[in-house]
Amino acid sequence: MSFTDELIPPSPPPASARVNLLTLIRTRLFGSIGSTIVSVLILYLLIRYVPPLLNWLIFSADWIGTSREDCTSGGACWAVITARFRLFIVGFYPAEQVWRVWIAFTLLPVALGYCLVEKLPYRRYGLTFAGFYPLITAILLAGGLGLPEVATSKWGGLLLTLVCGLTGIVVSLPLGVILALGRRSNLPAISSLCVIFIEFIRGVPLITILFMSSVMLPLFLPPGTTMDQMLRALVGISLFASAYMAEVIRSGLQSIPKGQYEAADALGLGYWQSMRLIILPQALKIVIPGIVSTFISLFKDTSLVLIIGLYDLLGIANATITDTKWIGLSNEVYVFTALVYWVFCFSMSRYSLYLEDKLHKGHKKK
Amino acid sequence: MAAIDEASHNKMRFSIYDAKFRGIVMQLAAIGGVTAFAYFIISNTAKNLLDRGISTGFGFVSTPAGYDVSQMLVFFPEPVTHGQMFIVGLLNTLVVAGLGVVLATILGLVMGIMRMSLNWLSAGVAYAYVDSLRNVPVLLQILFWYGVLLALPGVRQSIGLFGIAQLNNRGLFVPQPIVQDGFGLVLLAFALAIAASVALAVWARKRQRETGEAFPVIQSSIALIVVLPVLTYFLSGRPLEWDFPVQKGFGFNGGMVISPEFTALLLALVLYTGTYIAEIFRSAIQSVSTGQREAAAALGLQPNQMMKLVLIPQAMRVAVPQLTSQYLNLTKNSSLAVAIGYPDLVATFGGTTLNQTGQAVEVIAITMGVYLTISLLISVFMNWFNACVALKER
Numbered sequence: 001m002s003f004t005d006e007l008i009p010p011s012p013p014p015a016s017a018r019v020n021l022l023t024l025i026r027t028r029l030f031g032s033i034g035s036t037i038v039s040v041l042i043l044y045l046l047i048r049y050v051p052p053l054l055n056w057l058i059f060s061a062d063w064i065g066t067s068r069e070d071c072t073s074g075g076a077c078w079a080v081i082t083a084r085f086r087l088f089i090v091g092f093y094p095a096e097q098v099w100r101v102w103i104a105f106t107l108l109p110v111a112l113g114y115c116l117v118e119k120l121p122y123r124r125y126g127l128t129f130a131g132f133y134p135l136i137t138a139i140l141l142a143g144g145l146g147l148p149e150v151a152t153s154k155w156g157g158l159l160l161t162l163v164c165g166l167t168g169i170v171v172s173l174p175l176g177v178i179l180a181l182g183r184r185s186n187l188p189a190i191s192s193l194c195v196i197f198i199e200f201i202r203g204v205p206l207i208t209i210l211f212m213s214s215v216m217l218p219l220f221l222p223p224g225t226t227m228d229q230m231l232r233a234l235v236g237i238s239l240f241a242s243a244y245m246a247e248v249i250r251s252g253l254q255s256i257p258k259g260q261y262e263a264a265d266a267l268g269l270g271y272w273q274s275m276r277l278i279i280l281p282q283a284l285k286i287v288i289p290g291i292v293s294t295f296i297s298l299f300k301d302t303s304l305v306l307i308i309g310l311y312d313l314l315g316i317a318n319a320t321i322t323d324t325k326w327i328g329l330s331n332e333v334y335v336f337t338a339l340v341y342w343v344f345c346f347s348m349s350r351y352s353l354y355l356e357d358k359l360h361k362g363h364k365k366k
Numbered sequence: 367m368a369a370i371d372e373a374s375h376n377k378m379r380f381s382i383y384d385a386k387f388r389g390i391v392m393q394l395a396a397i398g399g400v401t402a403f404a405y406f407i408i409s410n411t412a413k414n415l416l417d418r419g420i421s422t423g424f425g426f427v428s429t430p431a432g433y434d435v436s437q438m439l440v441f442f443p444e445p446v447t448h449g450q451m452f453i454v455g456l457l458n459t460l461v462v463a464g465l466g467v468v469l470a471t472i473l474g475l476v477m478g479i480m481r482m483s484l485n486w487l488s489a490g491v492a493y494a495y496v497d498s499l500r501n502v503p504v505l506l507q508i509l510f511w512y513g514v515l516l517a518l519p520g521v522r523q524s525i526g527l528f529g530i531a532q533l534n535n536r537g538l539f540v541p542q543p544i545v546q547d548g549f550g551l552v553l554l555a556f557a558l559a560i561a562a563s564v565a566l567a568v569w570a571r572k573r574q575r576e577t578g579e580a581f582p583v584i585q586s587s588i589a590l591i592v593v594l595p596v597l598t599y600f601l602s603g604r605p606l607e608w609d610f611p612v613q614k615g616f617g618f619n620g621g622m623v624i625s626p627e628f629t630a631l632l633l634a635l636v637l638y639t640g641t642y643i644a645e646i647f648r649s650a651i652q653s654v655s656t657g658q659r660e661a662a663a664a665l666g667l668q669p670n671q672m673m674k675l676v677l678i679p680q681a682m683r684v685a686v687p688q689l690t691s692q693y694l695n696l697t698k699n700s701s702l703a704v705a706i707g708y709p710d711l712v713a714t715f716g717g718t719t720l721n722q723t724g725q726a727v728e729v730i731a732i733t734m735g736v737y738l739t740i741s742l743l744i745s746v747f748m749n750w751f752n753a754c755v756a757l758k759e760r
Contacts (some may be wrong), residue, residue: 028482028484028485028486029485029486030406031484031485034486034689035483035484038483038485038487038488039485039487042487042488045485055420078372088745110419159555171672186389187389187392187393188393189393189394189397190392190393190396190398191476193396193397193400197746200734200738202741203737203741203742204698204700204721204734204737205698205699205737205742206698206714206737207701207702207704207712207731208701208712208716208730208734208737209729211712211716212730212734215720215730216411216727216730217725218414219411219414219415219726219727220407220410220411222410222413223410223413223414223417231577239592251669269370274653296501299504300501300502301503303505304505305704306505306705307505307704307705308704312511314503314505314506316507318509321513330509330510330513330514330517331513331514331517334506334509334510334513337505337506338502338506341501341502341503341506342498342501342502345500345501346497346500346501349500350503
């Protein structure tokens with residue numbers, strides 16, 4: 001392929017040259033012989049494969065039905081999704097209690113909004129609410145304060161995926177800050193403890209950590225105590241996320257000029273005061289894009305809990321495929337599941353890009 | 367902070383207001399806390415293991431494993447022990463990770479360059495590839511491809527690929543090379559050709575330094591490496607035969623089979639990691655400032671010279687640390703093989719062996735130790751490589 005001709009930046013067109021669509025198509029699709037060959041090849045593949053794909057996905061698909069036999073038109077059998085939609089969203093959460101999940105889902109955008117968007121009315125109350133949101137949701141979902149208890153083994157689908165992801169996020173931020181500060185501490189014992197923890201977690205696959213938390217955690221506890229299967233997975237996910245978060249935050253701490261540390265010392269601030277008031281506000285702001293991309297990986301990684309037997313979104317998808325009523329529909333189920341993950345991850349990555357843009361603009365103005 | 371403290375009082379006071387003293391107290395407290403925690407865990411574990419009647423120690427590695435795996439790259443006589451299963455699993459992990467790293471790098475490079483292309487269509491294809499597959503969990507992709515491969519037609523309706531290989535729901539059946547006498551000569555010629563190319567590169571570089579005359583090293587090296595072994599192959603009477611798979615009943619005779627598990631795992635890992643590597647190459651090449659390109663153009667360098675001499679060396683500095691972490695991720699993600707039953711380290715040793723012996727502590731410790739070692743080795747190698755490409759400052 002001729003990729004070398006774009007290495008020299010194209011000189012700007014003369015002021016008089018009118019750029020119309022035809023010229024653009026000519027230069028951008030058929031600019032050179034190599035480019036033309038590539039364009040024709042890609043166009044051929046698109047025309048050959050995209051219409052049948054769209055046909056399968058949308059136009060000749062079946063949307064409603066109660067079993068595989070209802071899908072007769074030859075396209076995708078989306079009936080499997082519509083029939084089992086609640087299973088995909090909340091898992092085996094009891095039907096008469098499911099309103100609690102809907103309330104938690106409705107409050108989530110409010111809490112997130114106050115965390116992410118700066119200009120909202122009643123920001124102070126909103127942030128306080130966001131701070132209490134995990135506690136409120138925990139009581140709402142698990143039970144307590146008069147609400148009947150719902151065992152975590154009933155949680156599933158998108159609900160479980162979000163619980164795993166959000167718990168990982170909420171725990172990993174403070175833990176990550178502490179680990180990052182510890183790693184940069186000039187007390188050798190503390191910094192080496194943090195280094196050992198971070199590098200150990202980052203060196204092994206998440207699946208071995210999940211195995212460890214599901215198989216070995218019960219062994220670690222005093223005989224007789226038991227621990228919830230979901231809680232064990234959450235411990236593993238949180239520890240894993242904290243180590244990665246610590247490295248992101250450390251890179252932010254390193255990028256703060258030495259003068260800031262010295263200025264904080266000169267003001268007579270103690271270690272924790274200078275970190276809280278001077279260093280961390282600047283460091284965390286710089287690494288927000290890195291933090292968001294850690295969240296994206298974390299959200300994708302929560303799918304691994306299916307291997308230790310939890311029914312998260314992907315776990316429900318896997319269970320659906322082996323259901324005798326819907327057997328052989330793996331393509332439909334996986335495409336739908338992938339779409340759900342994609343919507344969450346893609347919007348997070350766009351948000352991160354927007355933030356990066358905003359941060360760069362701030363630097364340019366100065 | 368420390369500097370001020372040292373200057374003002376070199377003597378340590380035994381008071382909470384003395385930074386040095388406070389530091390020592392805090393460290394002792396941290397070490398004490400960790401030791402107490404470790405003691406708590408170890409004593410609980412010992413008690414629990416005793417209660418459940420699980421034996422401890424590494425004696426189990428020499429006991430028979432009593433299970434079979436589909437892909438064994440080394441042959442062990444029956445009965446295979448748990449320790450030998452460990453080696454089988456480790457080799458399977460290394461094969462998929464090694465192949466994955468190479469293929470993902472190639473795919474990432476192609477897609478990264480396509481995304482920078484002026485051609486709308488090729489940039490669009492690369493953009494769609496990166497932004498779609500990057501945002502879907504790799505485990506889902508593994509399961510998806512596994513589902514696709516299992517849905518292929520059965521043995522009797524195998525899809526022929528150019529008359530060489532056969533694809534069906536039991537895997538990809540490919541011809542197996544059978545080495546005859548005299549094949550060592552071809553390998554020797556291959557090694558000679560590589561040595562000659564290295565020597566040629568050294569000579570060409572020296573000549574260019576001294577006289578300024580360039581020599582087409584890459585073209586002549588490729589010619590050497592291809593022509594010399596091929597010539598030897600035909601001259602020595604074609605000492606390599608291919609055993610083609612022939613359909614017989616419900617199976618195939620001859621050839622060798624690449625299992626659907628392996629293909630699905632490799633495909634998903636390569637496609638997923640490729641998206642990250644494409645972005646790494648793109649951002650690395652774009653991070654080289656426009657002034658460098660203009661300067662290279664002003665010096666009269668041809669586009670491919672510009673790429674080779676100016677852009678790639680500078681882009682590598684940005685790319686190598688990020689590539690390292692992607693290679694590490696790919697290796698660690700290969701452990702997801704356990705979800706589809708590809709017999710890698712986690713599935714054989716960390717899975718079946720653990721379930722059979724119940725010795726979770728030992729098995730998980732060994733498994734984690736292996737991944738830590740692999741991570742360490744890749745890091746060491748990439749750090750060395752990074753030191754080679756890093757900016758040489760005085």
